Amino acid sequence: MKKNIVILATGGTIAGKAASSTDTACYQSALLPIDALIAEVPALQDIASVTGEQLAQVDSADMTHAVWLALAARINTLLASPAVDGIVVTHGTDTMEETAYFLNLTVKSAKPVVMVGALRPANVISTDGPMNLYDAVALAADDAAAGCGVLVALNDTINCSRDVTKTNTALQDAFKAPELGYLGYIQAGKPYFYRRPARKHTFAAEFDVAGLVALPKVEIIYTYVGNDSSLADAAVAAGAKGIIVAGVGNGGMSAATRQNLTDLARRGTVVVRSTRVSSGIVTRNSAICDDDCGFIAADTLNPQKARVLLMLALTRTSDPAQIQRMFFEY
Numbered sequence: 001m002k003k004n005i006v007i008l009a010t011g012g013t014i015a016g017k018a019a020s021s022t023d024t025a026c027y028q029s030a031l032l033p034i035d036a037l038i039a040e041v042p043a044l045q046d047i048a049s050v051t052g053e054q055l056a057q058v059d060s061a062d063m064t065h066a067v068w069l070a071l072a073a074r075i076n077t078l079l080a081s082p083a084v085d086g087i088v089v090t091h092g093t094d095t096m097e098e099t100a101y102f103l104n105l106t107v108k109s110a111k112p113v114v115m116v117g118a119l120r121p122a123n124v125i126s127t128d129g130p131m132n133l134y135d136a137v138a139l140a141a142d143d144a145a146a147g148c149g150v151l152v153a154l155n156d157t158i159n160c161s162r163d164v165t166k167t168n169t170a171l172q173d174a175f176k177a178p179e180l181g182y183l184g185y186i187q188a189g190k191p192y193f194y195r196r197p198a199r200k201h202t203f204a205a206e207f208d209v210a211g212l213v214a215l216p217k218v219e220i221i222y223t224y225v226g227n228d229s230s231l232a233d234a235a236v237a238a239g240a241k242g243i244i245v246a247g248v249g250n251g252g253m254s255a256a257t258r259q260n261l262t263d264l265a266r267r268g269t270v271v272v273r274s275t276r277v278s279s280g281i282v283t284r285n286s287a288i289c290d291d292d293c294g295f296i297a298a299d300t301l302n303p304q305k306a307r308v309l310l311m312l313a314l315t316r317t318s319d320p321a322q323i324q325r326m327f328f329e330y
């Protein structure tokens with residue numbers, strides 16, 4: 001029996017159109033409706049019973065927390081039904097990793113959820129959208145994808161939403177988990193898994209966004225030579241409950257920044273140390289003594305993903321010890 005897969009569309013380049021068949025740079029994203037994308041790939045119906053819903057139509061730079069909450073709610077409703085076996089979410093690639101990690105922590109089901117996009121708009125030579133969509137549906141319809149949390153399928157690869165990041169502005173192999181690697185490949189409509197996500201996700205996660213209308217405000221500050229962290233003060237004055245530091249190396253920062261953020265942490269702002277380096281762990285009590293400063297170490301989460309986890313953590317608690325536990329678990 002064919003699996004029932006629902007595609008929730010949100011826009012991005014996979015739904016984009018260029019003025020010419022060779023313009024892969026200056027084109028309009030988020031134009032084509034999901035029914036048109038499905039109609040472009042008749043082979044989808046050979047591997048699953050596929051239906052589409054248009055949940056948003058935006059370039060992913062314009063993705064919002066409101067759409068995230070609507071997506072989580074819709075996916076949870078659909079997957080609670082025995083009539084739905086898996087979900088594919090089409091999305092722009094620029095912020096896909098953030099949406100994927102948010103859903104990885106808020107979807108309450110072991111059924112497959114696969115995010116997909118494209119690096120080239122739909123009407124240019126060698127567009128990657130149709131094959132990516134086919135791969136994503138094949139993955140969502142495969143039992144091996146169950147219990148893996150939210151997956152990201154692009155360029156014939158299967159990626160863990162926690163670890164994957166966009167590593168190139170334009171190439172079709174932009175999505176990678178630096179050093180940690182792919183979970184597997186998809187070839188000729190068949191997924192091949194070689195490893196599974198190790199961290200807690202979806203049905204095992206403690207976050208419940210049902211009924212939420214907004215997420216706590218968390219800002220990211222970048223560290224560089226001459227940085228004085230005054231942007232962190234501005235963020236807190238504007239209502240930020242948490243600050244992510246994109247630190248140097250193992251979450252390092254200048255002595256002045258450390259002192260300023262320690263003062264903010266003592267007054268109740270939750271401060272998380274991530275890194276501007278593209279891979280590796282920010283280890284607790286490494287470049288900075290978190291115990292002394294009241295900080296939290298982000299482990300291997302990049303700044304934008306650390307922000308997603310901190311926003312969700314702040315819906316449950318503002319206790320740094322509890323939040324540090326979450327950064328080691330998720």
Ligand SMILES: NC(=O)C[C@H](N)C(=O)O
Nearest residue numbers: 012013059060092093094
């Ligand atoms: N390749 C893409 O999808 C990029 C696009 N700007 C987006 O993120 O919506």
